[in-house]
Amino acid sequence: MLFAVTMDVAIPHDLDPDVRADTLAREKAYSQDLQRGGEWVSIWRCVGQYSNLSIFDVADNARLHEILWNLPLFPYMTIAVTPLAQHPSDIAAG
Amino acid sequence: MLFAVTMDVAIPHDLDPDVRADTLAREKAYSQDLQRGGEWVSIWRCVGQYSNLSIFDVADNARLHEILWNLPLFPYMTIAVTPLAQHPSDIAAG
Amino acid sequence: MLFAVTMDVAIPHDLDPDVRADTLAREKAYSQDLQRGGEWVSIWRCVGQYSNLSIFDVADNARLHEILWNLPLFPYMTIAVTPLAQHPSDIAAG
Amino acid sequence: MLFAVTMDVAIPHDLDPDVRADTLAREKAYSQDLQRGGEWVSIWRCVGQYSNLSIFDVADNARLHEILWNLPLFPYMTIAVTPLAQHPSDIAAG
Amino acid sequence: MLFAVTMDVAIPHDLDPDVRADTLAREKAYSQDLQRGGEWVSIWRCVGQYSNLSIFDVADNARLHEILWNLPLFPYMTIAVTPLAQHPSDIAAG
Amino acid sequence: MLFAVTMDVAIPHDLDPDVRADTLAREKAYSQDLQRGGEWVSIWRCVGQYSNLSIFDVADNARLHEILWNLPLFPYMTIAVTPLAQHPSDIAAG
Amino acid sequence: MLFAVTMDVAIPHDLDPDVRADTLAREKAYSQDLQRGGEWVSIWRCVGQYSNLSIFDVADNARLHEILWNLPLFPYMTIAVTPLAQHPSDIAAG
Amino acid sequence: MLFAVTMDVAIPHDLDPDVRADTLAREKAYSQDLQRGGEWVSIWRCVGQYSNLSIFDVADNARLHEILWNLPLFPYMTIAVTPLAQHPSDIAAG
Amino acid sequence: MLFAVTMDVAIPHDLDPDVRADTLAREKAYSQDLQRGGEWVSIWRCVGQYSNLSIFDVADNARLHEILWNLPLFPYMTIAVTPLAQHPSDIAAG
Amino acid sequence: MLFAVTMDVAIPHDLDPDVRADTLAREKAYSQDLQRGGEWVSIWRCVGQYSNLSIFDVADNARLHEILWNLPLFPYMTIAVTPLAQHPSDIAAG
Numbered sequence: 001m002l003f004a005v006t007m008d009v010a011i012p013h014d015l016d017p018d019v020r021a022d023t024l025a026r027e028k029a030y031s032q033d034l035q036r037g038g039e040w041v042s043i044w045r046c047v048g049q050y051s052n053l054s055i056f057d058v059a060d061n062a063r064l065h066e067i068l069w070n071l072p073l074f075p076y077m078t079i080a081v082t083p084l085a086q087h088p089s090d091i092a093a094g
Numbered sequence: 095m096l097f098a099v100t101m102d103v104a105i106p107h108d109l110d111p112d113v114r115a116d117t118l119a120r121e122k123a124y125s126q127d128l129q130r131g132g133e134w135v136s137i138w139r140c141v142g143q144y145s146n147l148s149i150f151d152v153a154d155n156a157r158l159h160e161i162l163w164n165l166p167l168f169p170y171m172t173i174a175v176t177p178l179a180q181h182p183s184d185i186a187a188g
Numbered sequence: 189m190l191f192a193v194t195m196d197v198a199i200p201h202d203l204d205p206d207v208r209a210d211t212l213a214r215e216k217a218y219s220q221d222l223q224r225g226g227e228w229v230s231i232w233r234c235v236g237q238y239s240n241l242s243i244f245d246v247a248d249n250a251r252l253h254e255i256l257w258n259l260p261l262f263p264y265m266t267i268a269v270t271p272l273a274q275h276p277s278d279i280a281a282g
Numbered sequence: 283m284l285f286a287v288t289m290d291v292a293i294p295h296d297l298d299p300d301v302r303a304d305t306l307a308r309e310k311a312y313s314q315d316l317q318r319g320g321e322w323v324s325i326w327r328c329v330g331q332y333s334n335l336s337i338f339d340v341a342d343n344a345r346l347h348e349i350l351w352n353l354p355l356f357p358y359m360t361i362a363v364t365p366l367a368q369h370p371s372d373i374a375a376g
Numbered sequence: 377m378l379f380a381v382t383m384d385v386a387i388p389h390d391l392d393p394d395v396r397a398d399t400l401a402r403e404k405a406y407s408q409d410l411q412r413g414g415e416w417v418s419i420w421r422c423v424g425q426y427s428n429l430s431i432f433d434v435a436d437n438a439r440l441h442e443i444l445w446n447l448p449l450f451p452y453m454t455i456a457v458t459p460l461a462q463h464p465s466d467i468a469a470g
Numbered sequence: 471m472l473f474a475v476t477m478d479v480a481i482p483h484d485l486d487p488d489v490r491a492d493t494l495a496r497e498k499a500y501s502q503d504l505q506r507g508g509e510w511v512s513i514w515r516c517v518g519q520y521s522n523l524s525i526f527d528v529a530d531n532a533r534l535h536e537i538l539w540n541l542p543l544f545p546y547m548t549i550a551v552t553p554l555a556q557h558p559s560d561i562a563a564g
Numbered sequence: 565m566l567f568a569v570t571m572d573v574a575i576p577h578d579l580d581p582d583v584r585a586d587t588l589a590r591e592k593a594y595s596q597d598l599q600r601g602g603e604w605v606s607i608w609r610c611v612g613q614y615s616n617l618s619i620f621d622v623a624d625n626a627r628l629h630e631i632l633w634n635l636p637l638f639p640y641m642t643i644a645v646t647p648l649a650q651h652p653s654d655i656a657a658g
Numbered sequence: 659m660l661f662a663v664t665m666d667v668a669i670p671h672d673l674d675p676d677v678r679a680d681t682l683a684r685e686k687a688y689s690q691d692l693q694r695g696g697e698w699v700s701i702w703r704c705v706g707q708y709s710n711l712s713i714f715d716v717a718d719n720a721r722l723h724e725i726l727w728n729l730p731l732f733p734y735m736t737i738a739v740t741p742l743a744q745h746p747s748d749i750a751a752g
Numbered sequence: 753m754l755f756a757v758t759m760d761v762a763i764p765h766d767l768d769p770d771v772r773a774d775t776l777a778r779e780k781a782y783s784q785d786l787q788r789g790g791e792w793v794s795i796w797r798c799v800g801q802y803s804n805l806s807i808f809d810v811a812d813n814a815r816l817h818e819i820l821w822n823l824p825l826f827p828y829m830t831i832a833v834t835p836l837a838q839h840p841s842d843i844a845a846g
Numbered sequence: 847m848l849f850a851v852t853m854d855v856a857i858p859h860d861l862d863p864d865v866r867a868d869t870l871a872r873e874k875a876y877s878q879d880l881q882r883g884g885e886w887v888s889i890w891r892c893v894g895q896y897s898n899l900s901i902f903d904v905a906d907n908a909r910l911h912e913i914l915w916n917l918p919l920f921p922y923m924t925i926a927v928t929p930l931a932q933h934p935s936d937i938a939a940g
Binding site for chain 4: 377378438440
Binding site for chain 8: 753754755812813814816817833835836837838
């Protein structure tokens with residue numbers, strides 16, 4: 001089941017630099033594990049923004065929430081979720 | 095070069111039914127030609143909306159505008175364009 | 189899988205009264221069939237609005253879209269969809 | 283009398299961890315007491331958000347305000363209240 | 377139980393003048409009956425707007441919806457409802 | 471001359487508790503003096519909000535500004551002012 | 565008593581040209597009468613907009629509403645009203 | 659050349675009181691110098707707001723920016739600029 | 753004196769095709785005359801939108817308004833005007 | 847390939863003055879290098895705002911993101927990106 005998710009990041013300017021670096025490293029590893037597992041299908045940088053647009057393919061709403069809630073950057077993110085369905089014009093729709 | 099595009103459709107209620115049906119058929123064919131050509135990479139229906147989220151891979155801004163401007167439904171669409179770049183956490187980034 | 193859906197209705201003032209009456213009757217029957225089937229769990233009127241707040245329990249995104257897209261009033265509705273998950277404070281969470 | 287309430291939580295990043303943990307524990311207990319008492323009818327997590335959508339069944343406006351004002355997380359919440367009424371298409375409407 | 381309600385009126389420019397005059401006359405009579413009955417406590421014109429701010433004192437949400445839904449101008453109104461409670465600084469609070 | 475005023479309060483989380491308590495006590499006394507004097511006609515709590523809706527009856531714009539500017543909580547408030555006039559449907563309009 | 569008023573004009577495209585011309589002529593005469601009478605102190609065109617920013621000096625809220633409500637273009641206007649008071653930095657404040 | 663400018667002031671609560679007092683004194687002197695020089699034509703307090711609406715008469719855009727940028731309160735202001743032109747209904751238009 | 757102007761075009765779907773074609777032809781000629789005259793410095797299409805972003809270099813506000821007000825498409829446009837000044841980082845600033 | 851970019855700057859009031867001065871100096875040098883290189887085509891100050899409107903001419907989306915992401919002021923900026931294409935009325939369009 002597909003979802004489009006946009007994540008806007010706003011890390012406080014006074015966050016301890018070590019905490020910041022550690023959080024970013026964990027965020028990257030966390031994302032890449034889920035990409036390799038097939039649930040985090042795509043991640044693009046929105047040009048000029050500290051934001052990404054991602055596509056997730058998950059079993060259900062609960063799993064998507066679990067993934068997003070546990071993002072190391074979650075406390076610093078504004079997230080928007082759009083449930084997706086197959087489009088009737090999609091050539092893969094047969 | 096990648097772009098995310100959302101298209102919200104609002105066909106006037108009093109549009110002639112034949113014009114409407116013809117426009118929708120041309121829209122579908124137009125989209126599928128571009129999908130087969132590789133420029134219209136993905137198209138998803140946004141659940142509960144007369145809207146889609148699409149990913150385009152085009153040579154430049156001019157080509158993207160040409161594609162969108164010539165959508166048969168363009169006069170009835172509200173379109174938002176987000177330029178995309180590779181995300182540093184993308185496992186395809188090497 | 190649960191979703192909250194708000195539907196704001198704006199029927200054009202010049203819609204033919206018979207078409208209007210027929211559409212409303214079909215909308216009611218359509219909703220009640222889905223309520224009896226267990227997918228349309230709750231429907232409440234938002235006070236002072238031609239709007240409802242509904243809870244759906246469906247198999248997946250595709251099924252939710254199919255239900256909403258086929259609402260007889262869909263062409264006259266503005267719809268917002270919020271995917272829901274179990275809340276950790278819910279006493280049913282065990 | 284039913285109300286839909288959405289609560290968006292934004293705990294300051296510099297809140298003392300002990301105060302934070304204590305507040306969250308009191309919030310959960312407070313919510314569950316009201317759930318058991320029948321006034322806090324439903325609570326769902328909004329996917330990807332530090333937010334919930336809840337349904338309250340209370341005697342009147344004053345009681346709803348008393349409940350919300352005394353939420354341990356109230357100082358950190360943005361709350362929206364929608365009064366609800368029975369929908370004419372509700373199969374429970376007889 | 378008190379509610380603040382704002383009603384913004386937008387009558388279509390092409391409404392038949394007789395229908396318009398009749399609707400406005402019925403709206404005034406309807407409002408004044410409810411004022412005399414004590415449920416429509418106050419009605420003020422918002423300066424420079426085709427809008428009013430009103431205070432209602434009704435038994436419950438259902439009654440407020442019944443009153444608003446049956447306003448002769450309801451199809452042409454945008455309505456916002458704010459549930460009110462006694463303020464702790466109100467000198468009537470004792 | 472009547473005005474509707476909404477006041478949304480957002481006291482900084484790190485305000486000294488004694489300053490906070492003192493400010494709230496002065497705010498209440500200030501409001502009640504003006505209520506007794508007849509200029510602050512009504513004050514209601516907006517349910518679920520740290521906000522009030524108030525009606526003022528003052529000599530002119532300058533007096534309203536003087537009252538609002540000197541609210542002890544003014545530095546922490548977002549205020550909206552709506553000038554009111556008698557509504558032609560008001561049964562008090564004669 | 566001073567008020568700033570912005571008026572955005574949107575005349576329907578299908579308004580009869582004679583009605584349009586007559587309405588605009590009456591609007592101009594109406595405005596100029598009030599300017600000569602001293603109540604409509606200033607009127608400026610907002611560059612690139614079918615809008616004006618005006619300053620009114622009127623006895624009270626009721627008079628301002630009477631003036632605005634009777635504008636020949638009122639049915640086609642979106643109006644915003646801001647009550648003004650003397651600024652403490654105004655050199656005329658003494 | 660005329661411009662309408664609104665300035666909303668939000669001084670941080672933790673600004674040093676002496677710095678605050680000094681800044682406000684310099685702001686007032688700065689404004690009054692420009693009023694006496696004829697460039698800052700009008701300044702009004704927006705009722706209930708820490709805001710003003712001002713009219714400037716300056717040689718060009720560059721001069722207006724120079725004036726606003728050097729406001730002692732500029733770092734704490736949100737500013738909106740509206741270029742003005744003579745209105746055809748202005749009785750001074752001849 | 754420079755201004756950035758965005759123009760969003762929304763031609764009514766039922767506009768007579770001949771009137772539409774004539775208006776578009778006059779719009780293009782009008783724009784090109786002003787480009788050749790040096791006042792309409794730049795015009796770009798916003799990708800995927802029936803909109804343009806333009807830079808104007810005009811004598812004053814009045815001239816900019818005269819240009820925009822007389823655009824053949826003006827009745828169908830939503831226009832936003834931003835006054836510009838030289839940026840201190842501009843290498844042309846010397 | 848052209849892009850319009852608006853950058854709104856909000857430097858925290860408590861930023862160390864030396865860090866602030868250094869960041870601003872690096873920002874200016876960075877911008878001027880890119881202006882001399884031909885990628886940062888234009889930069890204008892928006893009058894009355896700590897903002898600029900810029901035109902970039904870059905090879906692709908990735909290059910634009912690289913430029914913006916590395917702005918010394920990036921952590922303090924809100925950025926909006928609009929992809930541009932040649933306008934059919936542009937006299938340079940031939």
